[in-house]
Amino acid sequence: MGICSASTFSAANSPHYLWIGENFMCGIVGYTGKQNAVPVLMQGLHRLEYRGYDSAGIALQQKKGLGIHKRAGKINVLESSLPKRIKGNTGIGHTRWATHGEPSDTNSHPHNNNDGTLAVIHNGIIENASQLRARLEAHGVSFKSETDSEVLVHLIASTEAASLIERVRIALTDVEGTYGLAVIDAAHPGVIVVARNGSPVVLGIGDKEMLFASDTSALVRHTQQVVYLSDGEIAELTPGAYRVITLDASPSQKKTTTIDWSAETYDKGDYSHFTHKEIHEQPESVLRALRGRLDNKFQTAHLGGLNLQPRELLGFRRIKVLGCGSAYIAGVLGARTIEQLARVPCDAEPASEFRYRNPVIESDTLYLAVSQSGETFDTLAAVQEIQRKGGRVLGIVNVVGSSIARACEGGIYVHAGPEIAVVSTKTFVSTFLAFVLLSLHLGRMKDLSVAEGKNVLAALNLIPQQIHSILDAEPEIERVAKKYAVFNNAYFVGRNLGLAVAMEGALKLKEISYIHAEAYPASELKHGPLALVTPETPTVFVLPDDELIDKNISSIEEIRTRKGPVLAITHPPREGTQQLFELVDDTVIVPKSHPILDPILMLIPLQLLAYHIGLARACDVDQPRNLAKSVTVE
Ligand code: F6R
Secondary structure: OOOOOOOOOOOOOOOOOOOOOOOOOOEEEEEEOOOOHHHHHHHHHHHHHHHOOOEEEEEEEEOOEEEEEEEEOOHHHHHHHOOOOOOOOEEEEEEEOOOOOOOOOOOOOOEEOOOOOEEEEEEOOEOOHHHHHHHHHHOOOOOOOOOOOHHHHHHHHOOOOOOHHHHHHHHHOOOOEOEEEEEEEOOOOOOEEEEEEEOOOEEEEOOOOEEEEOOHHHOOOOOOEEEEOOOOEEEEEEOOEEEEEEOOOOEOOOOOEEOOOOHHHHOOOOOOOHHHHHHHOHHHHHHHHHOOOEEOOOOEEOOOOOOOOHHHHHHOOEEEEEEOHHHHHHHHHHHHHHHHHHOOOEEEEEHHHHHHHOOOOOOOEEEEEEEOOOOOHHHHHHHHHHHHOOOEEEEEEOOOOOHHHHHOOOEEEOOOOOOOOOOOOHHHHHHHHHHHHHHHHHHHHOOOOHHHHHHHHHHHHHHHHHHHHHHHOHHHHHHHHHHHOOOOEEEEEEOOHHHHHHHHHHHHHHHHHOOEEEEEEHHHHHHOHHHHOOOOOOEEEEEOOOOOHHHHHHHHHHHHHOOOOEEEEEOOOOOOOHHHHHHOOEEEEOOOOOOOOHHHHHHHHHHHHHHHHHHHOOOOOOOOOOOOOOOOOO
């Protein structure tokens, strides 16, 4: 299987990944080399914090054997519990999100075997853990924790072979489930063995040092040379080298990928929050999504990674988009764009629901799986369901080399750069742009005229500058945010593309500020939601100056009659729309674009609104409660 390059998806013959587990939100990191591993591990664990966790731990090879330190709670609890002069050149670290067993010191990773010679960290779910546990207990093994992961360390301890990699390989042939795991052994100084099945593991190649982690954010401070393990692969890391084998002991040849991002990308820089930084990065992230893809000769877009011949692409009679959360909403927006520009019937559905309705998979439907992380369990499961039934799936993904990117036969990387804040902001906009590019590409193969293609390209070229102008108006949005921060409920409404913007705006507000926010089509207000419109329930109205503006003004009148406060995100006033500005309580005015691109400019104020309301309500905007960046649970 080919590793994905930064600009294209893997070749059409990628294997379909077998992912049967539930949870691998945890983070793993490890180091072997000449430095003291402790600061490397702690820094790596901090980098992985954004994934969400409730306990953390490390294991080190030390002079007197393995040292294990683990604590329930935040990483600084672990840090303050570490001995002052702790040292070791080889170590592994873990952040745990509890599934089997409550968050406690004992249930935290690493786990060790009964004589303390082995330590294991694990992301994933061992599905036959209870059978393995019973078998091991019958042979006298005593378990300390309630976790499924602990069986791994005892299972490895029960094997015999000269090398650690061989012991791990033998043990894993008995394991059913998902894992991204790492093992160290007191008897093999400098050696770490890692293995992957359904939970990401990336190796980092340094100068006489090797690292690994569950994602590249924990590696970039040390190296930009990485190797993505595939499912069913096991790697042995020593300070100067690595080798990879498969579960059946065959050697595996791996390609090194250079990651584009430097360590600074993962820092907040001058911003107080990643959310704020990422909202402000959008002029650049938009440029990256467009770079090299706009074709002024034929007034179309180039998309190198689709891996589909033009005739194949034209042969699809329908397009179905699948994603979760913001990725789904970007899909709703994208589906409407595809229909409008390319005139191909297209709709979006939450990927989390898809496989439960025994979907009919049609050979003339193109399926698009949308995911920022490329690791969302439900989206990957939808991809597998489609592929199992013979359907064709392309990905629209941000993280290069991620599981969904590799499972799909081609696709579009959105190139938004790493997104650290839990909520999607810049990746939403870049994902939507990927849909615009696809719509333009497909539209120009069909009935979209040269003149219209030219209009879309001209508008795309203006977007970064227009985003800058909205970001410059942030103080005004902050003022409005402070006013609306006092409410506990809000409606977000719009029509057509504006409705999808309203859906994303409502999701952002919910996540960042914990205000109950519901999105509705403006046309549906009188069919129910108006019952709850009072002076205490504001409506955020996404109101482009388009052919529906008069209908939208009537909807605003319905709200104002019930004394509901209205904040309108709209275009500059013109003759015929002035009454709107007298009707609403507050407005945020954004520049006009091509109607297809208006959603981008209407959404950015809503991202800033949610951010400033979250701040005003003293919420943890970067890591909202109960949410993780990469939702790898079913
Ligand atoms: C919302 C948010 C989530 C994700 C969803 C899918 O701000 O971040 O709703 O959009 O969990 O994640 P990906 O795109 O990684 O598949």
